[in-house]
Amino acid sequence: MGPTLGRLEVSRVTILQRYMLRELLEPFGLGLGVFTFVFLVGQLYRILDLLMNQSVRPLVVIELILALLPGILSLTIPMALLVAVLLSVGRLAADREILAIRMSGVNLVHIFWPVLGVAATAALLMILGNQKLVPFLNLKSTDLAIQIEFDVLSSIPPNRFFELDTAAEGQSSVFFYEKREPVTGDMKHINIKTTIEPKTDETEKAREKQLRERMKTAIKSNDKRTLAALRKELQKIEQARKDRKVNESLICANQGRIEADLAARMISIHLTTGSIHFVDPDRPTAYNIIRFDEMRKGIRPRMTRTEEGAYEKAPREMSTAELRTAMINSTKPGRYYTELLQRFSIPLACIAFVLIGFPLAVYVKPTGKAIAFAISFFLILLYYGLLNYGISLGRTGSTMAGFAIFFPNILLALVGSFLLYRMVMK
Numbered sequence: 001m002g003p004t005l006g007r008l009e010v011s012r013v014t015i016l017q018r019y020m021l022r023e024l025l026e027p028f029g030l031g032l033g034v035f036t037f038v039f040l041v042g043q044l045y046r047i048l049d050l051l052m053n054q055s056v057r058p059l060v061v062i063e064l065i066l067a068l069l070p071g072i073l074s075l076t077i078p079m080a081l082l083v084a085v086l087l088s089v090g091r092l093a094a095d096r097e098i099l100a101i102r103m104s105g106v107n108l109v110h111i112f113w114p115v116l117g118v119a120a121t122a123a124l125l126m127i128l129g130n131q132k133l134v135p136f137l138n139l140k141s142t143d144l145a146i147q148i149e150f151d152v153l154s155s156i157p158p159n160r161f162f163e164l165d166t167a168a169e170g171q172s173s174v175f176f177y178e179k180r181e182p183v184t185g186d187m188k189h190i191n192i193k194t195t196i197e198p199k200t201d202e203t204e205k206a207r208e209k210q211l212r213e214r215m216k217t218a219i220k221s222n223d224k225r226t227l228a229a230l231r232k233e234l235q236k237i238e239q240a241r242k243d244r245k246v247n248e249s250l251i252c253a254n255q256g257r258i259e260a261d262l263a264a265r266m267i268s269i270h271l272t273t274g275s276i277h278f279v280d281p282d283r284p285t286a287y288n289i290i291r292f293d294e295m296r297k298g299i300r301p302r303m304t305r306t307e308e309g310a311y312e313k314a315p316r317e318m319s320t321a322e323l324r325t326a327m328i329n330s331t332k333p334g335r336y337y338t339e340l341l342q343r344f345s346i347p348l349a350c351i352a353f354v355l356i357g358f359p360l361a362v363y364v365k366p367t368g369k370a371i372a373f374a375i376s377f378f379l380i381l382l383y384y385g386l387l388n389y390g391i392s393l394g395r396t397g398s399t400m401a402g403f404a405i406f407f408p409n410i411l412l413a414l415v416g417s418f419l420l421y422r423m424v425m426k
Contacts, residue, residue: 327340
């Protein structure tokens with residue numbers, strides 16, 4: 001704490017505090033814009049591709065961007081605050097305004113409190129938003145992605161091959177139809193070819209990993225005999241994998257249409273009067289045909305987690321109350337627990353970054369934007385590196401997960417408090 005202010009000094013301190021807050025605005029906007037753009041770059045190509053697609057309504061794409069923004073801002077606001085503090089306070093220190101403030105008898109702690117207040121307010125608003133608003137918008141973005149997928153699939157032109165997103169590992173489907181009914185919009189003479197790659201057994205994977213570890217040991221010890229035997233056994237596993245046959249099937253239907261069930265977050269193809277053709281990989285000469293009058297084939301977009309027609313929310317799409325319920329009911333609550341802790345830990349980074357950024361700017365004086373961003377990137381990488389380690393512990397069910405997820409905040413806050421104490425007492 002700094003010294004108690006006299007009445008005559010109150011107005012001067014108030015002016016300095018307002019000046020400090022005004023200095024934060026421009027670099028905060030710069031940092032927020034840069035970091036938000038960096039996070040959006042990954043989605044930019046996909047968004048532009050959607051806008052170029054005539055079947056996708058621009059309004060839906062704009063809604064998708066707006067739904068994604070709050071989740072991105074919950075990550076970029078703490079980063080932007082750090083950049084703002086480093087740039088604004090660094091400029092004041094470089095221009096000797098910090099020295100002038102000290103020489104006027106005003107302790108720097110009085111200039112620091114408003115900045116900390118802004119960080120605490122931002123953290124509180126982010127925590128409140130993470131309870132329901134951000135999860136709701138994450139779910140909304142999933143719904144919009146399904147709507148976009150439906151619009152794209154519904155407008156597939158005839159006599160063109162289109163690869164369907166089955167969202168299943170090792171499985172791919174190609175869709176084709178000859179013409180479209182002008183009145184109903186139904187597709188005519190539909191063909192869907194599905195290819196399923198053979199899966200590697202988990203026991204086989206473990207055995208292969210064990211053999212490779214033993215081979216490393218044999219190479220180090222120069223045991224050529226053991227090494228040759230291990231290589232031979234490994235070759236047998238690889239050959240057995242190559243010998244496995246690919247499963248292929250062909251669905252032919254006279255008529256069909258694309259349907260969307262937004263409640264189940266499922267897109268399906270409704271087929272009528274057709275047949276399924278497939279060959280047993282172990283008996284290539286055995287050709288099988290199954291005829292049907294009506295059939296539905298589900299398509300699962302990449303952004304969903306649909307299983308057998310039922311949709312299960314991802315942790316990031318759950319409200320805090322839903323996360324707590326899921327933790328109680330799940331046999332593996334780790335991913336729900338880590339998501340819950342992150343909703344409090346990441347907003348508190350606003351306070352941690354301000355605590356370390358303010359005194360660091362006074363000492364280092366990062367006047368250039370490049371230097372300020374370099375220091376910011378170092379602290380951000382340190383913070384999120386430690387945070388990701390804590391998240392990994394949480395997903396494995398470690399009892400240290402709670403401490404590990406909050407440890408980056410504790411570390412930066414302690415270091416920052418020490419530097420702040422030295423700055424105030426100087």
